[in-house]
Amino acid sequence: MAERAEPVPARASWPLLPVLKRMAAMPLKDPFAFAGLVIYLLFVLVAVFADQLAPVDPLEILFTKAGKLAANVPPGVEFPLGTTNLGRDIYAQLVHGTRSALAVGLSAAIIVATVGTIVGLVAGYFGGTADAVLMRIADMALSLPFLPFVIVLTGFLGASTSNIVLAVALLLWPNSARVIRSQVLTLRERAYVEAARVTGASAWRILFVHIAPNILPLSFVYAAIAIGWAIITEASVSFLGFGDSTSVSWGMMLQDAFASQALSRGQYAWFVPPGICIVLVVVAGFFISRGYEEVFMPRLRGR
Amino acid sequence: MILEVDKLQIHYSTRSGVARAVDGASFVVPEGRIVGLVGESGCGKTTAVRAIMGVLAENGRQAGGRVVFKGQTMDEATTRRLRWRDIAYVPQSAMSSLDPVYTVGSQLVEVLTKRGTHSRASARARSAELFDLVGLSERRLADYPHQFSGGMRQRAAIAMALALEPSLLLADEPVTALDVIVQRQILDVLRSLQQRLHLSMVLVTHDISVVAYLCDEVVVMYAGQVVESGPVREVLARPRHPYTMGLRNAFPDLLSDALELVPIAGSPPDLSEPLSGCRFVPRCPFAQPACSIDSVVTGSDGHRSACRRDAEADTIRTAALDPRTWQRSSSFAMS
Amino acid sequence: MAALVELRDVVKHFPVTRSLSELVRGAHPAVRALDGVTFDVGDGDAVAIVGESGCGKTTLGRLMLKLVEPTGGAISFAGAPMAEITGEKLRAFRRQAQLVFQNPFDALNPRFTIYRAVVEPLINAGIDKAEHADRVASAFRRVHLADFDRYYDRYPHQLSGGQLQRVVMARALVLGPRFLVADEPVSMLDVSVRAGILALLREVRETMGLTAVYISHDLALVRYLCERTLVMYLGRVVEDAPTEEIVRRPRHPYTQALVAAVPVPDPDQSRAPLPIKGNVPDAREPPSGCSFRDRCPHAMPRCATETPALKPVAGGHQVACHLDTPTSP
Numbered sequence: 005m006a007e008r009a010e011p012v013p014a015r016a017s018w019p020l021l022p023v024l025k026r027m028a029a030m031p032l033k034d035p036f037a038f039a040g041l042v043i044y045l046l047f048v049l050v051a052v053f054a055d056q057l058a059p060v061d062p063l064e065i066l067f068t069k070a071g072k073l074a075a076n077v078p079p080g081v082e083f084p085l086g087t088t089n090l091g092r093d094i095y096a097q098l099v100h101g102t103r104s105a106l107a108v109g110l111s112a113a114i115i116v117a118t119v120g121t122i123v124g125l126v127a128g129y130f131g132g133t134a135d136a137v138l139m140r141i142a143d144m145a146l147s148l149p150f151l152p153f154v155i156v157l158t159g160f161l162g163a164s165t166s167n168i169v170l171a172v173a174l175l176l177w178p179n180s181a182r183v184i185r186s187q188v189l190t191l192r193e194r195a196y197v198e199a200a201r202v203t204g205a206s207a208w209r210i211l212f213v214h215i216a217p218n219i220l221p222l223s224f225v226y227a228a229i230a231i232g233w234a235i236i237t238e239a240s241v242s243f244l245g246f247g248d249s250t251s252v253s254w255g256m257m258l259q260d261a262f263a264s265q266a267l268s269r270g271q272y273a274w275f276v277p278p279g280i281c282i283v284l285v286v287v288a289g290f291f292i293s294r295g296y297e298e299v300f301m302p303r304l305r306g307r
Numbered sequence: 308m309i310l311e312v313d314k315l316q317i318h319y320s321t322r323s324g325v326a327r328a329v330d331g332a333s334f335v336v337p338e339g340r341i342v343g344l345v346g347e348s349g350c351g352k353t354t355a356v357r358a359i360m361g362v363l364a365e366n367g368r369q370a371g372g373r374v375v376f377k378g379q380t381m382d383e384a385t386t387r388r389l390r391w392r393d394i395a396y397v398p399q400s401a402m403s404s405l406d407p408v409y410t411v412g413s414q415l416v417e418v419l420t421k422r423g424t425h426s427r428a429s430a431r432a433r434s435a436e437l438f439d440l441v442g443l444s445e446r447r448l449a450d451y452p453h454q455f456s457g458g459m460r461q462r463a464a465i466a467m468a469l470a471l472e473p474s475l476l477l478a479d480e481p482v483t484a485l486d487v488i489v490q491r492q493i494l495d496v497l498r499s500l501q502q503r504l505h506l507s508m509v510l511v512t513h514d515i516s517v518v519a520y521l522c523d524e525v526v527v528m529y530a531g532q533v534v535e536s537g538p539v540r541e542v543l544a545r546p547r548h549p550y551t552m553g554l555r556n557a558f559p560d561l562l563s564d565a566l567e568l569v570p571i572a573g574s575p576p577d578l579s580e581p582l583s584g585c586r587f588v589p590r591c592p593f594a595q596p597a598c599s600i601d602s603v604v605t606g607s608d609g610h611r612s613a614c615r616r617d618a619e620a621d622t623i624r625t626a627a628l629d630p631r632t633w634q635r636s637s638s639f640a641m642s
Numbered sequence: 643m644a645a646l647v648e649l650r651d652v653v654k655h656f657p658v659t660r661s662l663s664e665l666v667r668g669a670h671p672a673v674r675a676l677d678g679v680t681f682d683v684g685d686g687d688a689v690a691i692v693g694e695s696g697c698g699k700t701t702l703g704r705l706m707l708k709l710v711e712p713t714g715g716a717i718s719f720a721g722a723p724m725a726e727i728t729g730e731k732l733r734a735f736r737r738q739a740q741l742v743f744q745n746p747f748d749a750l751n752p753r754f755t756i757y758r759a760v761v762e763p764l765i766n767a768g769i770d771k772a773e774h775a776d777r778v779a780s781a782f783r784r785v786h787l788a789d790f791d792r793y794y795d796r797y798p799h800q801l802s803g804g805q806l807q808r809v810v811m812a813r814a815l816v817l818g819p820r821f822l823v824a825d826e827p828v829s830m831l832d833v834s835v836r837a838g839i840l841a842l843l844r845e846v847r848e849t850m851g852l853t854a855v856y857i858s859h860d861l862a863l864v865r866y867l868c869e870r871t872l873v874m875y876l877g878r879v880v881e882d883a884p885t886e887e888i889v890r891r892p893r894h895p896y897t898q899a900l901v902a903a904v905p906v907p908d909p910d911q912s913r914a915p916l917p918i919k920g921n922v923p924d925a926r927e928p929p930s931g932c933s934f935r936d937r938c939p940h941a942m943p944r945c946a947t948e949t950p951a952l953k954p955v956a957g958g959h960q961v962a963c964h965l966d967t968p969t970s971p
Contacts, residue, residue, distance in 0.1 A: 195749040202707060203763035203813065204736035217753050347832040456921050486694035486859060491903040491916055513833060516862075516905035520913065539909045557837045558907045559862040561889060568837030568866055574802050 037295025043288035047281075051102045058096040062252045065091045076271065085273040089264040097252050098277050104253040105235050105285060108169055112234030115173035116180060117227035121219065123177065124184025129192055129211050139185070142178035150175055154237055155246050165248050168241055172234045180226035184219050191215050225293040232289035239282050254278035309377060309475055309507045310336040310359070316371035317351070317358050326579040328354040330531035331372065336475070336524075341501055341508040343518035343539070345554075346528035349575055352511045353399065355528070356477045359509075360396040361386035376475070391422055395473035399480045399511075401464035405452035411463050412448030418470045437466040440503070441496050458489035462496060469500070476500075479511040494521050515558055519543055527551050530575050530586035532602075537610030547612035547620040550587045552627040569630045585613065592632050593623050645682035646720055646821060646853045647706055652679045653714035654701050654877075658926065673925045675701040677877035677933075678715070680952070688847055688854045690864040690885065692900070693874035696925060699857045702874070703823045706855060707739050708732070719821070737767050740814035742843075744826035746806035750798040750813075757794035760813045767817055781816040784846060785809075804835030808842070815846060822847070825857045840866050861904050865889060870958075873897045876925060876933040879952055883959040893961045895938045932964070940965055 050057060060066070066074040066087060077087040085094035123142070127135040154171040161167045191197060192215070200210045235254075241247050242255030243262070261267070261275035317329035329351040336342045344352045357363050359374050361383070374381045376389065390396075398404065406414060412434055419430035435445040441462040452460060461481060468476060481497070482490040498521055500506050510522060518525050518539060525543070526536040527550065535548040546552045556569040573590040576582055584599040585591070591598070598615050605617040616623060626632050655672035664671055675698045683689050683706075691699045704710045705717060708724055717724040719735065727735050743749035750759050760778050769777070782790035785808040798806060807827065814822060824843060828836040844867060847854050856867050864871055864885060871888045873881040873896065881894040892898045899918040906913070918937045923929060929936050935945040944964050952962040 195743045195745055196751040198709065199741070199743065199749050199810075199813070200751075200762065200766075201709060202736065202739075202741045203817070204733055204766035205762070206766075209766070214751055347834060458921065486922075487861075487903040487905075488694065488899060488916065488918070489921070491905070492919075494905075495916070514905070515833075516907040519907050519909040519911075520905045543907060543909055554833060555907060557833050559836075559860070559866060560906055560908065561862040561865065561901070561904045562906050562908070562911055566866060568840055570836070570838035570841065571834035572838075574804070574835075 034295040036291040040288035040291030040295070043284050044292070047102050047106060047285060047288075050099060051106050054099050054103055058093070058099040060093045060096040062096040062100045063092060066093060067091065076269070079273045085277060086271065088260060088274065089266075094257070094274050094277075097257050098254070098281065100252045101254045101257060101278060102281070104165060104251050105238070105281070108165055108172075108238045108253075109231035109235045109285065109289070111166075112169045112172045112176070113227040113230040115169070116176045116230040117223045119173065119177040120180025120226055121184055121216075121223040123181040124219070125188055125211055125216060127181065128185035128188025129207070129215065135185070138181070142181055145175060145178045148175060151237070151240060151244075154241055155244070158241065158246055163246055163248050165238070165251055165253075168238050168247070169234065172230070172237050176226075176230050176233060180223065180230075183226070184222055187219050187222060188215055191218055221296050225296045228289045228293035228296065232286035235282060235285050235289075254282050308335045308375075309338045310509070311375040312355065312359065312372070313375065314372035315355060315358060315374065316369065317354050317363065317367055318370040319354075319364070319367045321366065321579065324579045327370075327531055328367070328578060329358065330578070330582075332528065332531065332533045333372075334526040334533055334536055336507055336509055339501070339505045339507055340523040341497070341510060341521055342524045342526060343522035344509055344511045344526050344528060345513065345515055345518055347513060347554075347575065349530075349578075350528040351531040352528050353479055356396070356479055356509055356511055360394060360477055361390055362396065391418075391473070392471050393473050394475045394477065395468035395471070397464050397468045397476070397478040397481055399483070401468075401479075401481070402457055402460040402484070405455075405460060405463060407452050410449055410451055411455065412450075415448070415463075415467055415470060418467055423471045433470070434466075437469055438463075440469065440500065441466045442492070456489075457485055458492060461485065461489075461493055465493075465496065465500075469504075469506075472504075474507060476506055476508045477511075478508065480513070481510065482517060483512070483514070490517075491520075497521060515543065515554060516560075527554070530582070531578055532586060533613065534585075534587065535610075535612045535614075537606070541610045545620075546624065547606065547610065547617055548587075548614045549591050549593050549623060549627060551612075552624055553590075553633065556627060567630055569628075569633050571633060585615070593626070644685050646685040646687075647683040647855075648718045649682070649702075649706075649715070650680055650717075651715040652676055652702075652705060652712050652717060654698070654705060654710065655713045671926050674877050674928065675925070676705070676712075677928075679874075679877070679879055680715075681872060681879060681882060683853055683855060686851055686853055687870065688856065688868040690856045690858060690868035690871040691874060692858055692861055692864055692871055692888075694859060694900075694922060696876075696922060697874040698877040699874050700825055703741070703825050703855060703857045706821075707741055707823055708735065709741075733767070737763075737817045738819050739821040739823070740817070740819040742807075742811055742814050742822065742824040742827045745830045746803055746810050747798070747830070749810045750806060752798055754797075755794065756796050756798070756801070756809055759798075759809060760816055763813060763817050769817075777816055778812075781812040784815055784849075785812045785842060787812070802835075803831045804838060807831060807835075807839050811839075811842065811846070815850070818850070820851070820853060822852050822854045823857070824854065826859070827856070828863065829858070829860070836863075843867060861889060861900060862906070873900065876922065876928050878933065878962065880934065880962045881960065882952060883961075887959055893955060893959070893966055894934075894963045895940055895965075896934050899937075932962075 068074045074087050074091045075089050077083050079086045083093055083095060085098065087093055123138050127138040153175060154168060157171040158167045197210060197214055200214050238253060239255030239258065242253050243259045245259055247253065247256055257278040258275055266274045313333050314331045315329050316331060319326045319328050332351065332355055344355065346352050358369055376394065379385060405411060415434040415437065416427065416430040419425040419433055420427060425433060434448055438445055438448060443459060443462050455463060482493050485493065494517065497508065501508060512518060522539050525539045527534050527548065529550050535542060535546065535551045542551065543555060546555055553571040557571060559568060571590055576586055585602040588594040588598050593616060602613050603615055604611055604613045606612050654676040655674055657670065657672050660671060679702065691702060693699045701710065705712055708727060757778060760781060761774050764774050764777060787793065787805065787808045793801065827843060828839050831839060846852060856864060858864050868885055871883065871885040872879050873888065873894065875896050881888065881897045888897060889901060892901045895917065899916060902914050902916055917939050920937045923936065931947050932945040932950050935941040942964060950962045950964050952960045954960050955966050
């Protein structure tokens with residue numbers, strides 16, 4: 005055995021720390037995840053500095069120096085992506101749309117991951133009635149048709165961004181809960197979990213100290229997937245005209261462009277950029293989730 | 308000799324460099340005999356048979372030496388031609404390699420018609436014959452694998468390997484996961500096959516009592532090399548290499564009077580690091596400085612040992628029985 | 643000597659998924675993992691439980707540690723009925739009864755350092771933090787892991803099987819238990835390290851005055867650990883005797899077969915042909931009477947109707963076979 009003496013800080017740290025460290029280091033190893041992360045960072049920067057990047061109010065109706073409505077201005081120095089048929093700055097809409105996209109994506113992701121993880125842990129570990137009830141609720145949520153449900157719910161509760169997030173979260177948590185539950189079912193049978201029982205660990209301690217760190221990367225996978233789904237859903241709902249008309253989003257831009265027949269007028273600068281942004285954010289989410297899947301299922305390292 | 312393995316070298320490329328899993332191993336399999344290939348995990352025994360069978364893992368390659376089967380040096384083309392037909396292999400996980408959605412019989416027929424030259428009708432007759440050979444009832448051909456117990460699945464796996472009438476059977480840990488009584492039944496099947504079909508066999512195992520029960524010859528491997536080989540009776544009764552002695556004394560014996568097992572301190576070397584001389588030196592209580600420089604294979608054709616101190620084998624064997632000899636063996640303890 | 647663990651007619655059934663016909667008939671099929679097991683483990687004794695897979699030996703070990711609850715019968719630990727050990731009493735019990743696992747590669751949380759794994763029981767037992775480092779160090783010293791503090795910050799995958807099993811033992815011993823169950827403690831280890839672990843098990847039992855139960859499929863190994871062996875077949879104890887008696891003079895036909903089947907590393911020892919044939923029957927539907935009868939070379943009509951009870955035949959030797967208990971007139 006080749007063993008080198010190492011300094012020994014005999015500390016009992018929370019087992020989550022190494023997991024988090026490894027998850028933070030992951031994108032450096034996987035080029036796709038790295039690309040996804042870079043895309044996200046760019047969008048986050050754009051969202052944070054939206055007011056500096058595009059000082060113009062995206063909903064303000066603009067006029068030319070001659071006092072005429074600045075409608076359908078082609079891309080140029082003054083308006084990088086031109087203006088809409090109502091004289092609004094497309095570039096400003098695109099930049100500000102990043103905010104609502106990320107807000108929708110991240111809040112949905114956080115809700116989905118939190119609810120899915122807790123439900124999955126409880127159902128998987130305790131089993132019995134709790135499992136049966138939670139999983140039947142999950143089955144019901146899974147059987148709802150996606151877009152119609154979102155449209156109906158926002159119709160009832162009002163067409164606000166937060167209601168869209170709520171609807172997406174209601175529909176997406178069962179996926180993560182089911183997968184996490186099945187993972188907990190296998191982890192529960194591992195000898196080291198039994199060892200924790202024998203050495204007197206309580207059920208909650210086993211759940212959160214021994215099992216949860218092992219499924220955390222899985223929660224992240226589902227959070228990353230939820231970001232993409234939430235943004236697509238928000239865009240679809242807005243595009244169909246059921247969105248929040250007071251906020252600027254990429255879906256709403258697409259709907260405006262469609263309604264004003266931008267395509268037939270060849271105003272590509274109006275609908276291509278928001279389309280590309282949606283694709284980029286969604287793809288970035290999937291790239292990152294792919295990377296975390298690999299963290300979650302590391303090949304057994306030989307000794 | 309049906310099979311000769313000569314200075315075989317198998318390298319695996321791994322993240323930590325090249326691992327020399329088999330490093331110059333030589334042994335022979337006489338026609339109609341059962342040869343046991345023993346050693347602990349990581350000694351290269353499984354790699355060696357996989358190389359003979361031509362089913363090395365993706366990152367493995369034959370880096371040197373040769374395998375001669377019936378006088379013919381094996382290369383990729385000959386291996387492919389002879390595989391299953393003349394040389395058959397029962398891998399370690401054979402029991403779980405049956406397809407759960409087809410009956411065992413139909414899988415056997417498949418092998419006989421696709422790989423062999425049987426018609427469907429003759430394949431069915433042959434399947435019944437094969438089942439009889441391994442001690443399974445013909446009726447069980449219609450069963451699905453999940454209806455078989457572990458022992459029956461292992462019998463079926465052996466039947467499948469024998470389908471094309473090979474002359475050499477390579478079996479990797481065929482009884483390891485089985486209960487003692489089932490294990491004994493499978494060993495008896497293998498023995499009857501050797502006698503009835505005049506089959507030659509290489510049996511890979513970590514269990515020297517399985518070797519003692521079934522094999523005619525034994526090849527002891529350590530860290531990718533053969534440290535001792537010869538007739539089972541000779542090698543197990545009068546081992547000449549300290550590793551064989553250690554293994555023998557560490558092994559529980561239901562009938563011996565000694566109620567003490569002797570562990571071998573330390574663990575096998577890392578095969579991705581350059582090694583010279585005898586690989587057992589760091590764990591060997593009998594090692595001398597010269598042992599680290601090179602190793603010498605001595606002995607007559609029958610019983611060969613790769614120990615430099617082979618001439619003193621009898622005194623070493625007596626000393627090896629004492630547990631104190633093996634405690635924390637540092638390199639050049641006894642000289 | 644007083645018994646530390648007492649089992650009285652312990653039964654454990656595991657429900658299995660019902661087939662459609664069983665559903666219609668209203669049947670509740672179950673695997674009878676244990677079917678009436680009675681024995682005592684004396685304080686300070688080392689008892690082996692031997693049998694083939696599916697005989698119920700692992701379930702028995704888990705019952706004695708209160709990891710599963712029996713379907714019927716009673717178990718007691720140090721005079722207290724196991725069923726009443728709950729809450730605070732259970733916490734105290736967990737400090738006294740420990741388990742050594744079969745697979746050391748799976749028995750340690752891959753995300754915990756070695757130190758963390760061994761300190762965990764102390765945290766669970768609410769031991770003062772100031773004592774942790776000392777108690778962990780003394781547990782490591784007990785298992786003879788040389789230069790143990792070098793391992794503290796390592797993770798399980800960085801250690802060899804033998805080292806891991808020592809860590810698993812350190813974890814089991816760190817609370818100073820009085821009862822230890824070892825479930826196939828060496829079956830996953832290489833031959834050269836097995837002997838060391840067996841010697842260690844023997845040593846800690848003697849120095850710590852432990853009561854121990856070793857579960858194993860390997861009669862040859864058990865000889866090196868335990869003075870007394872119980873042989874199980876399909877959820878029942880068929881023979882209970884000093885280990886040397888079991889090995890040299892087995893009386894139950896199943897034990898005789900088991901002993902005959904064990905290979906020995908000596909080619910000059912000719913082994914008798916197996917006295918039985920066939921396979922272990924389905925534990926869902928064991929034969930009536932003696933569950934071994936359809937494989938037994940000595941089966942009599944009586945074996946089909948009457949289940950033989952475990953009866954003493956000689957000093958400390960009990961057998962559950964009608965051959966040994968002729969019908970009384």
